[in-house]
Amino acid sequence: MVIKTATYLISSPDYTKCPKPVFPEYAFIGRSNVGKSSLINLLTNNEKLAKTSGTPGKTQLINHFEINNSWYLVDLPGYGFAKRSMSQRKQWEKMIEDYLRKRENLVNVFVLIDSRHNPQKIDIDFVNQLGEWEIPFSLVFTKADKSTQAEVSRNIKAFLNKMKETWQFLPPHFVTSTVKKSGRDAILDYIEELNIQFRAIA
DSSP states (O other): OOOOOEEEEEEESSGGGSOOSOSOEEEEEEBTTSSHHHHHHHHHTOTTSSOOOSSTTOOOSEEEEEETTTEEEEEOOOBSOOOOOHHHHHHHHHHHHHHHHHOTTEEEEEEEEETTSSOOHHHHHHHHHHHHHTOOEEEEEEOTTSSOHHHHHHHHHHHHHHHHTTOSSOOOEEEOBTTTTBSHHHHHHHHHHHHHHHHHHO
């Protein structure tokens, strides 16, 4: 897939305020500071599209971008250790759950996992929750350039093995590096496949 246009549309506090569900939609979510904004900028070939920050918890709303006038990319708030009040975290959790479970044109959720670490309980819990909600998702292992190839492979294998304890089938997974620009084409090709399937059903 060639990205010709990528336009910021709107930031919404609630799924009911999101753009009309006329296009297939792909959401990106992960633990705070997993490299989500950098990945979105890599995919869209626009370094300034999503705001990157060293401060976890920068994304606080449901951010919509329109890609090629044909599909939506959605930047969701991260989960994890953003320094926010309990009430604000609860508010975020409800906003994200409502969006994930009620957004009718949501085709796939890309769950970002930091490839530098062993499986983290918070990530496993989140993907298990998506499974319970029956929401299609894929795994994107980020920051593959920050460790040795052997360590990245070991951490990815450990994560997938952890999932195998409770999952019969594993979701698709991608390995990315925004520095080396790797994984971009594979993710965009996958989105293109899903777009074709979405339009065939619609």
